[in-house]
Amino acid sequence: MESWVEAIRRGERRRIARAISLIESAREEDRSDKEALLEALYPHTGNAWLVGITGSPGAGKSSLVDQLVQHVRQAGWTVGILAVDPTSPFTGGALLGDRVRMTRHALDDGVFIRSMGSRGSLGGLARAAKEAARVLDAAGFDLVLVETVGVGQSEIDVMHTVDTVALVLTPGSGDAVQVFKAGIMEIADVFVVNKADLQGAQKLLREVEDLLHVIEGQSSWLPPVLTTVSKNGQGIGCLWQELCRHRDFLKQSGEWEAQRQYRLLQEVREMLESRLRMRLLERMAAPDLQTDLEQVRERKMAPHQAVNKWLDTVFKGGGSV
Incomplete structure (x- = not known):
């Protein structure tokens, strides 16, 4: 186990991948090895910044993550990505397609991409994703991005895994009021209107801003609303700035540690x-x-x-x- 931990901490990709596969295993005979590995890694965790990218299917989350990773790598950060895909209720299989959209990062030693099946977990977030994020944290990645399936109210589950949540919306995806009624307003730290080149983007932007003003003053952090076009990278720099601003806010206000202890x-x-x-x-x-x-x-x-x-x-x- 010591050799495994040292290899993971050195960032050896094969060992990282095998560790996550062990964590995903539902076999009872793997339970003791899994727990031993997590126990050995735990003292080396708590350093990575965990960011959740969530929103409805088709919102362009994977393309947005692809552009964000490129921007972050140019800034010198290393990135681990956990893309949680929906598991079929009929076959039990998952369409692990997010890595296909991120092939340009596949040979980058500073990027590690892993797709995981949701296994029916509420919020589309596999229970194993929390522990997989811990592996990437121990491996020394500066940033861990968790992209979730995007299935309505149960998206709130992502709040218990990450430090910062970006909610991705798109024009024509329905009344913004319904998004807020679903309880998603409470988990979003940054609102992103993606595909802003489509008709209705500015209308959606104004609707979200108007609804946010209703809760202004109830929290010391008022989520910003910004626009992006993931297909050409428009607005990605602004998104990164707002994510970093939220991280700085958490640390300066003391909520960084408070949230982590609660989780x-x-x-x-x-x-x-x-x-x-x-x-x-x-x-x-x-x-x-x-x-x-x-x-x-x-x-x-x-x-x-x-x-x-x-x-x-x-x-x-x-x-x-």
Whole structure:
């Protein structure tokens, strides 16, 4: 494990890729190796700046990321990219197409691109993406970009992974009011009206600005609204400036560390809930608990009595969660 960690910290791409593949594995036999790797890497994390690029499908997020990476590389930053693609509910497979749009960066040693299937996670964000971002952080990348699927209200999930969120909108994608009703307003630190060369871009820009003025004063950070054209790079420099301005704001206000501490606590809670749910389901398969279910069906035992008994079984039964 020490050799793995050292190779990752040196930025060896093959080891980084293998580490992320291990993290993505759902096999129980890989669990101990995965946890050992993450434990060994953890002390070397916390240095990368994590930026989420989110928005509805077809908004041009991948093309925008491609242009942003080029701009960032010219500034001397190294970049890790996690592109979370939707997983088919029918085949379980994912169309991992974002790397196709970023082929010009494939041979750049300062860029690492990885596509991941969402595996049905809420927000289109694979649970493994958080841990994969940690691998890229430990590998020394200055910036980690997380591009999410873009599926409505559940996009809020990205907030628990990154430091800065850029929400990409496009003209003709619907009433801006609906975007705000969906709760996405709360997670966006920067609004980007992409494909600004299309009709309706300025109208969308004004609508978002008007809606933002409604919440002005409720937060010390008022998200900027800007326009880009990802196909030719227009507005990318301005986007980078606004992202950096938000990072500086977080650090100067003290919210940088506060947000990161909150996200770590949330991650621990989520992992606890997941493990406890699995443990409970395993215990509920026992014959004696099935007997209790029959007692509930026959109204010989109240539901809360059965729940209390099952909880006692889980927490007093010993063994590892």
